[in-house]
Amino acid sequence: MGVNKLKxxxxxxxxxxxxxxxxxxxxxxNTLRDKLGITSVKAACWRxxxxxxxxxxxxxxxxxxxxxxxxxxxxxxxxxxxLYSDERAKKLMESFVKHGxxxxxFCTPAFVVTSHYVLSKNPxxxxxxxKKELNGVICRCxxxxxxxxxxxxxxxxxxxxxxx
Amino acid sequence: MSFTTPYxxxxxxxYLKPSTLEExxxxxxxxxxxxxxxxxxxxxxxxxxxxxxxxxxxxxxxxIKELKTINITQRGVEIGSMVTAIELQNSKxxxxxxxTLAKAASFMGDRTLQHTVTLGGNISVAMPSTDGxxxxxxxxxxxxxxxxxxxxxxxSSELVIGxxxxxxxxxxxxxxxxxxxxxxxxxxxxxxxxxxEVAIATVAVTAHLNKxxxxxxxxxxxxxxxxxxxxxxxxxxxxxxSVNIQRASEIVSKTVEPMSDVVASSEYRKHISKVLTAxxxxxxxxxx
Numbered sequence: 244m245g246v247n248k249l250k251x252x253x254x255x256x257x258x259x260x261x262x263x264x265x266x267x268x269x270x271x272x273n274t275l276r277d278k279l280g281i282t283s284v285k286a287a288c289w290r291x292x293x294x295x296x297x298x299x300x301x302x303x304x305x306x307x308x309x310x311x312x313x314x315x316x317x318x319x320x321x322x323x324x325x326l327y328s329d330e331r332a333k334k335l336m337e338s339f340v341k342h343g344x345x346x347x348x349f350c351t352p353a354f355v356v357t358s359h360y361v362l363s364k365n366p367x368x369x370x371x372x373x374k375k376e377l378n379g380v381i382c383r384c385x386x387x388x389x390x391x392x393x394x395x396x397x398x399x400x401x402x403x404x405x406x407x
Numbered sequence: 408m409s410f411t412t413p414y415x416x417x418x419x420x421x422y423l424k425p426s427t428l429e430e431x432x433x434x435x436x437x438x439x440x441x442x443x444x445x446x447x448x449x450x451x452x453x454x455x456x457x458x459x460x461x462x463x464x465x466x467x468x469x470x471i472k473e474l475k476t477i478n479i480t481q482r483g484v485e486i487g488s489m490v491t492a493i494e495l496q497n498s499k500x501x502x503x504x505x506x507t508l509a510k511a512a513s514f515m516g517d518r519t520l521q522h523t524v525t526l527g528g529n530i531s532v533a534m535p536s537t538d539g540x541x542x543x544x545x546x547x548x549x550x551x552x553x554x555x556x557x558x559x560x561x562x563s564s565e566l567v568i569g570x571x572x573x574x575x576x577x578x579x580x581x582x583x584x585x586x587x588x589x590x591x592x593x594x595x596x597x598x599x600x601x602x603x604e605v606a607i608a609t610v611a612v613t614a615h616l617n618k619x620x621x622x623x624x625x626x627x628x629x630x631x632x633x634x635x636x637x638x639x640x641x642x643x644x645x646x647x648x649s650v651n652i653q654r655a656s657e658i659v660s661k662t663v664e665p666m667s668d669v670v671a672s673s674e675y676r677k678h679i680s681k682v683l684t685a686x687x688x689x690x691x692x693x694x695x
Contacts, residue, residue, distance in 0.1 A: 270416075270417065377518070
């Protein structure tokens with residue numbers, strides 16, 4: 244077996260750059276939850292199926308249980324916590340509440356992060372296309388219709404300004 | 408709190424991140440037999456979590472820019488092996504010149520994973536349900552394979568040699584996928600999933616109507632996809648499309664010998680491949 248030494252990676256998490264010592268075999272999910280205490284990133288299936296650990300890595304949604312921490316070196320991670328500073332995302336979250344787009348709420352951070360990515364890319368997204376874009380996250384309570392309504396309703400906030 | 412059972416953690420390894428192809432190939436040569444190449448990494452990380460693969464070194468190709476390009480050359484469309492499924496779907500060249508592949512890419516995992524999944528990784532995992540290979544075979548594409556010493560080309564149908572086994576040597580990687588340019592291309596890709604989204608059968612059709620030629624590949628039935636073309640399907644261009652489709656789908660269901668497993672029985676897979684064949688051909692050639 245190879246000798247494992249701790250590597251120091253620099254990670255910009257929700258706007259704050261941090262130096263973190265990680266092992267080569269460490270998952271980004273573990274780094275975020277255990278070392279940085281970011282609990283909106285949920286650990287559920289551990290095999291890239293449920294999507295509850297979705298974060299934005301350099302603006303692109305990835306499943307953090309399928310990403311090595313060393314891979315993310317020098318990159319920017321945004322989680323649901325980091326979206327509070329974005330006015331549009333705040334409205335999106337309010338829209339989730341308004342439409343009752345959650346039952347247990349376990350999948351909500353992942354849906355917020357993913358739909359924020361989708362809407363900031365294309366706020367005029369077609370309904371069928373939107374359903375496809377969100378198929379990476381599973382809601383076991385089955386509130387998909389409410390989530391769809393919430394995201395559709397929040398489209399208008401994303402249309403006003405382009406840059407994030 | 409963290410889980411420590413094998414299912415949730417990765418075995419220990421040394422992570423290497425070369426920034427050029429030469430560097431990656433020399434690392435592969437140096438650590439031959441001890442290293443695994445990581446493309447998107449979905450399959451690799453899952454197999455490592457299950458301890459089915461325990462490499463000493465993991466060589467990540469993510470930083471190699473030359474593997475992420477799509478070029479149009481005299482040989483055809485040259486797609487770098489690290490091009491992701493999302494890039495395949497969004498690329499104008501791929502949509503225009505390789506419609507079958509663009510559609511197949513939309514089935515490679517879910518939408519979030521498609522940002523990570525790469526074409527080279529998808530075909531080299533050699534599982535029956537990999538969408539990339541079925542599509543590439545229907546397009547008659549070639550693969551460029553490199554090691555530190557040599558470069559060779561193989562046909563896409565020669566890549567998979569068994570369940571989860573590909574014909575690459577330990578120090579080789581797929582660098583490019585070359586789709587020949589035949590002009591006037593029409594294609595589609597259909598995938599039939601069960602309730603838990605496991606593939607029962609997949610069908611890829613790529614047709615060059617100006618040359619009166621097409622290829623149909625049926626995947627997810629056995630370790631290797633089944634290849635058919637207009638000759639083996641006894642396609643008669645003079646006859647009505649519906650008659651041809653009827654005959655072609657009968658031939659497909661008589662030829663294929665699907666595996667039986669927990670996902671589906673052999674008979675069911677056979678039936679679905681017949682139905683999908685008819686649907687795919689209808690989509691490409693029209694007819695009622």
